[in-house]
Amino acid sequence: MVDPVGENVGDDMPRRRWIRPVTLSVIGALDSTALATLINVATGGSLPAPLDGHRSWVWPAIAIFAAIGIATGVAVVLPTGRSAGRRL
Numbered sequence: 001m002v003d004p005v006g007e008n009v010g011d012d013m014p015r016r017r018w019i020r021p022v023t024l025s026v027i028g029a030l031d032s033t034a035l036a037t038l039i040n041v042a043t044g045g046s047l048p049a050p051l052d053g054h055r056s057w058v059w060p061a062i063a064i065f066a067a068i069g070i071a072t073g074v075a076v077v078l079p080t081g082r083s084a085g086r087r088l
Contacts, residue, residue, distance in 0.1 A: 024072055034065050035069060
């Protein structure tokens with residue numbers, strides 16, 4: 001069977017191999033940007049006036065975004081579940 005992109009598709013082969021790396025790259029880029037911004041705010045930067053009331057949430061948000069960054073890094077190095085010795 002051939003999918004619309006032109007790749008052969010078997011029962012155990014993912015149709016689009018680009019989804020995982022692109023998703024992890026986007027998550028990593030957004031996470032690192034948010035983490036840098038939050039650290040800047042937490043260490044003396046300023047928030048826009050409407051958000052200044054939420055300053056107490058900055059440190060918990062840093063912890064959450066740091067965990068997301070670590071999880072993304074682990075997901076990058078873990079195998080995708082495909083057989084390593086089999087070329088598809």
